[in-house]
Amino acid sequence: MKVAILTFDGFNELDSFIAAGILNRMKEKGWKVQTTGSTPRVTSTKKQLIGAQCSVALILSALSFLKKLPASTDLTTKPRLQGHSFEVLEQVSYAKGNIATAGGCLASQYVAPVGEKPTRVNHCLAVVSPYL
Incomplete structure (x- = not known):
């Protein structure tokens, strides 16, 4: 199919x-x-929000998007990033500015809200905070 x-x-x-x-x-x-x-080129609603899940952090590092930022990634990718002198955090996600990284097969849920309007983020937090 x-x-x-x-x-x-x-x-x-x-x-x-x-x-x-x-x-x-x-x-x-x-x-x-x-x-x-x-269209041949698609503009995001967020303009330049860049999110990386798991090994995509390697691509961000190769393209110099991470620069001096630490990253969150999966256990397989972690030693490769560290081998290129990048700091890998022991947390599921990390975001700064318009760059977000997350590790784990289902980690997209941590990258997706980055860059959203504050009302959307506040709504999500209100829904999940009673369970934290």
Whole structure:
């Protein structure tokens, strides 16, 4: 089965990447999932919000997005980042400015809220805080 996930200009592209990551788990069943845009270049609602989950932190470091920032990542990627002199934190996520990193297969939930409007973040915190 071929699946195309379409991201429109001005929408939250993280939703597209998260959906692609989940649906790509069906590769063994013959699924081919791709993300595409409605135009050759898609502008995020957040303009330049950059989030990395697990080994994507290696790409951010190679592209100099992390610079002197510490990162959160998975246990497999951790020694590789440390080998390039990056500080890896012992926490599930880290964000500063428009850069967010998270580690673990289901860590996208920690990256997704970064850059959201304060009302959205406050709402999420109000929902989960009774259980913390």
